[in-house]
Amino acid sequence: MPRTAGRIHRDGLTSTATVLVEALEAAQTDKETADTLTHPFHTYPARLHPATAKILVEFVGEDAKRNQAILDPFCGSGTVLVEARANGLRAIGTDLNPLATLVARAKTWTVPPKKRNQLRSVGHAIAGAALAAGKAARRSGTDTAPLRRVAGFDPNARNRRLAAWFAPHVRRELEDLAARLDELATEDAELASILTACLSAILYKVSSRTSDTDPTWTDRNVARGQATRLFGQRVELLVAGLDDLAKVHAPLPEVHELDIRKLSTVVPDGTVAGVVTSPPYAGTYDYAEHQRLRFDFLGLRHRDLDAGELGSRRSFEADPHEANRRWKKALAGSIEKIAATLVPGGAAAIVIGDSVAKGRAMFALDDVREALPGDLVIEAWASQERPMLGTVERRAFGDRPKAEHIVLLRRA
Numbered sequence: 001m002p003r004t005a006g007r008i009h010r011d012g013l014t015s016t017a018t019v020l021v022e023a024l025e026a027a028q029t030d031k032e033t034a035d036t037l038t039h040p041f042h043t044y045p046a047r048l049h050p051a052t053a054k055i056l057v058e059f060v061g062e063d064a065k066r067n068q069a070i071l072d073p074f075c076g077s078g079t080v081l082v083e084a085r086a087n088g089l090r091a092i093g094t095d096l097n098p099l100a101t102l103v104a105r106a107k108t109w110t111v112p113p114k115k116r117n118q119l120r121s122v123g124h125a126i127a128g129a130a131l132a133a134g135k136a137a138r139r140s141g142t143d144t145a146p147l148r149r150v151a152g153f154d155p156n157a158r159n160r161r162l163a164a165w166f167a168p169h170v171r172r173e174l175e176d177l178a179a180r181l182d183e184l185a186t187e188d189a190e191l192a193s194i195l196t197a198c199l200s201a202i203l204y205k206v207s208s209r210t211s212d213t214d215p216t217w218t219d220r221n222v223a224r225g226q227a228t229r230l231f232g233q234r235v236e237l238l239v240a241g242l243d244d245l246a247k248v249h250a251p252l253p254e255v256h257e258l259d260i261r262k263l264s265t266v267v268p269d270g271t272v273a274g275v276v277t278s279p280p281y282a283g284t285y286d287y288a289e290h291q292r293l294r295f296d297f298l299g300l301r302h303r304d305l306d307a308g309e310l311g312s313r314r315s316f317e318a319d320p321h322e323a324n325r326r327w328k329k330a331l332a333g334s335i336e337k338i339a340a341t342l343v344p345g346g347a348a349a350i351v352i353g354d355s356v357a358k359g360r361a362m363f364a365l366d367d368v369r370e371a372l373p374g375d376l377v378i379e380a381w382a383s384q385e386r387p388m389l390g391t392v393e394r395r396a397f398g399d400r401p402k403a404e405h406i407v408l409l410r411r412a
């Protein structure tokens with residue numbers, strides 16, 4: 001969610017619209033929340049601002065009964081789940097992106113203290129052993145990475161795809177850490193997966209990929225041992241955040257890798273007290289591409305995401321007309337699925353932004369209005385104007401402002 005302040009417009013029930021305005025403003029005024037709990041653990045494209053999530057979760061979760069959950073069906077890196085857990089609420093998150101669910105699970109892993117201490121001790125033991133192996137490799141002059149075999153990936157093809165992105169000594173260190181995690185997975189797959197999220201969190205920082213959303217090559221000078229030390233620090237950051245998150249009593253959040261079209265297979269109808277979610281912005285991101293390097297390195301299977309990602313940029317590049325038709329259908333389908341999960345009177349806060357897809361302005365509030373099923377009404381909305389980025393956006397939007405919206409839907 002962009003952090004720039006812009007004019008805010010609002011409509012609907014005054015008390016609700018006031019909360020939505022506060023949630024939008026919090027992204028600029030709240031300088032603390034984003035640094036608390038496990039929020040700083042891992043980057044993620046179009047992450048919801050934690051301060052916005054906090055206000056929306058408090059609002060939709062206000063009347064939640066003990067067994068009723070807060071749901072985010074596009075949970076991404078788990079911002080909403082962290083805030084729900086911090087509020088003592090039951091939380092369920094689903095997302096089609098295997099990297100998202102890996103990270104969201106790690107950020108909400110509020111297991112008993114003994115297990116969290118084990119996360120710290122095993123993480124540090126692995127980092128220590130990898131550092132020692134790195135020194136030995138340096139002394140013997142063997143800085144090349146062994147060809148690690150990752151289930152479901154051709155080792156030579158994987159090797160070729162990764163070769164350009166890491167300096168040889170960095171790649172050797174990372175493969176060593178990953179091999180130790182593979183070994184741990186044979187005894188404790190859950191712990192290994194949380195530590196894999198720690199490795200994922202530092203991967204792009206020691207690669208030559210500029211960022212998640214910018215795939216261009218950049219020259220990064222990474223010292224020997226730095227990748228391993230960063231991994232150890234990331235373990236520490238995660239454990240400290242989880243310790244804070246676990247101070248409030250609540251069940252361990254559930255996280256599922258799932259297409260929203262199959263939501264009813266894990267969330268029974270009429271069981272959710274409130275939804276806070278941010279669907280993809282039409283034609284803006286390519287989650288499958290943004291995480292390609294991580295998928296290759298960590299061995300995450302992504303065929304379902306490649307095929308089922310909603311509103312991806314690549315779908316608009318390929319056939320804008322067909323992509324637009326599919327986007328509208330998918331958004332309507334998603335809102336219908338969300339509505340079905342809600343208890344009567346339950347609320348869904350949808351955070352969504354206007355975008356430009358293949359040169360055409362996409363007005364998200366209009367799209368949500370068109371997509372509403374009969375059992376949902378708009379109780380209020382608030383929209384904050386965002387700056388136009390370049391001439392393509394200015395041409396596409398013309399006189400209408402570009403904005404980010406929060407729409408509060410209420411089930412009858």
Ligand SMILES: C[S@@+](CC[C@H](N)C(=O)[O-])C[C@H]1O[C@@H](n2cnc3c(N)ncnc32)[C@H](O)[C@@H]1O
Pocket residue numbers: 044045046047048049073074075076077078079080094095096097100258259260261277278279280281287308309310
């Ligand atoms: C705007 S992001 C959500 C970010 C999240 N709120 C956070 O704070 O990290 C939208 C998410 O929708 C997911 N997504 C795209 N298509 C999907 C589908 N068909 N089913 C479920 N999730 C999907 C993407 O993987 C992405 O994580």
